[in-house]
Amino acid sequence: MSRDSVPSAPRAPRPLENFRFSHRIRVRWAEVDPQGIVFNPNYLMYFDVAVTEYWRAIGCPYPGAFLAQGADAYLIKATLEYKAPARFDDELDVFMHVSRIGRSSMTVLGAVCRENEQLVSAELIYVFASTTDRKSTSVPGSIRRAVLAYEGLSVETT
């Protein structure tokens, strides 16, 4: 039987010291382009996978814990920097970290690493909106508290 697991937790490269969370992904054939490197939109998909795992890790599984509060999170801005390419079969650690949580929005910093090398970095800004009228809404209290606790953010820094 085959598993995607790894023998030990990846250590974050130095600049990622405050990234408590990471999720390991192995690059699939479908994700690699004719240049032999991961096609650039797929990193946004990798971050989406990691964000889902982050919600699970902090006890707010997506989408259940969100929809139960009548809210969903929508990406409104993404900034990606591509430093070096990943290749087929590479094992990548997708690090992420909520750096700011406001009234209705949230900023996530992300990094895709292969061993000690950072390949891609990202800043993703999400806004929470009501599932009924799609208008922006407060971050649900249960989600806010779980993020603050996990990240060790004080209420002031939000």
Place this chain on the structure above:
Amino acid sequence: MSRDSVPSAPRAPRPLENFRFSHRIRVRWAEVDPQGIVFNPNYLMYFDVAVTEYWRAIGCPYPGAFLAQGADAYLIKATLEYKAPARFDDELDVFMHVSRIGRSSMTVLGAVCRENEQLVSAELIYVFASTTDRKSTSVPGSIRRAVLAYEGLSVETT
């Protein structure tokens, strides 16, 4: 301005004479693998695109015309034969043809061609199911009539 249009209708290769419908697609970078050829699952996606265009062409746009009848179509079997590979930027004609329409199911034959060469052939079997309880249901009358008229199928052959 750029368009995906072509100056003249593609002529079907000889064995596809009874394929009245085709839809042109240009191969995207995202769809090509490190071997330099279209990654095999993408042909199923191409057929899905062509089926959507087929529904539009016969006057039953998907999903509106289906959901209005309380039914949706689900793929239950797909058989694909890969004869030759498509490559980046190729213009492909996706031919399709409903060869059989039963009480609750429908068989679609498909072919992906590049000029006169047939690259992939497919047989796709769909079953109609109720959108409320997901149980199999009759092909809605309006859809059945539109297919029979377009394909010139007699009621007996169904």
Place this chain on the structure above:
Amino acid sequence: MSRDSVPSAPRAPRPLENFRFSHRIRVRWAEVDPQGIVFNPNYLMYFDVAVTEYWRAIGCPYPGAFLAQGADAYLIKATLEYKAPARFDDELDVFMHVSRIGRSSMTVLGAVCRENEQLVSAELIYVFASTTDRKSTSVPGSIRRAVLAYEGLSVETT
């Protein structure tokens, strides 16, 4: 840190007793369609991932062990039966089994299961071709032997 691992090996549903190999995959948001179910081409991609893991498991990592022999494997026929849909975040076990290995071709049987329920079954036929002239070629001896040993196939059944 998050891992895709599972606490214990999945047990194959009864009809899959002779599937020695499986690979676990968690359904990603990107793979789910507006009907809330995995879009049908993605199962072919799941099988591709599992085939890659199979080659690793039997000691012939793809593509290295293939290209070193001057051969690559190309899918020439795929037959899929869709019995029940997978949904977002489902943990799926992709079982696979080489059921026949001929002079230049190989038949793989596959099954996607969620716990004890089989959702999709597949038969995939690959042919080996030379990487230089793309003409069909014998299955390299090292790959043939590794498959026969892993599957417990006798030389006669090939």
Place this chain on the structure above:
Amino acid sequence: MSRDSVPSAPRAPRPLENFRFSHRIRVRWAEVDPQGIVFNPNYLMYFDVAVTEYWRAIGCPYPGAFLAQGADAYLIKATLEYKAPARFDDELDVFMHVSRIGRSSMTVLGAVCRENEQLVSAELIYVFASTTDRKSTSVPGSIRRAVLAYEGLSVETT
């Protein structure tokens, strides 16, 4: 027969007046997520498709015209703003415009519009690198001249 063509050229929304180029795309089922909206990484793929069509439109078809000069273009930074979602079957116009061309890099501005509404905007920065050693290299002269001519950029503004 079905074509992706449109009866008349899309007119750019007011803020896009200097976008001379656009490419029309119809949203595919595969690109829509369970929320019923285009999954966010797919816009980067749409821009990639439009960039390919841009190269064709200005007479430098990708990748031929690039590889012939021993250079390829790699995305090094992408910034996307998501203003409103696209949905299944929407016809989208992907506008793009080279706003700056430096010694070895190039900045592309992009916008995805549905009729007069701008849904997504993007800034994409590409760097040219040698296909032999992957080191950054000058934008090939033929490509530089074609871009400057098409965009009406003076040599000074580059």
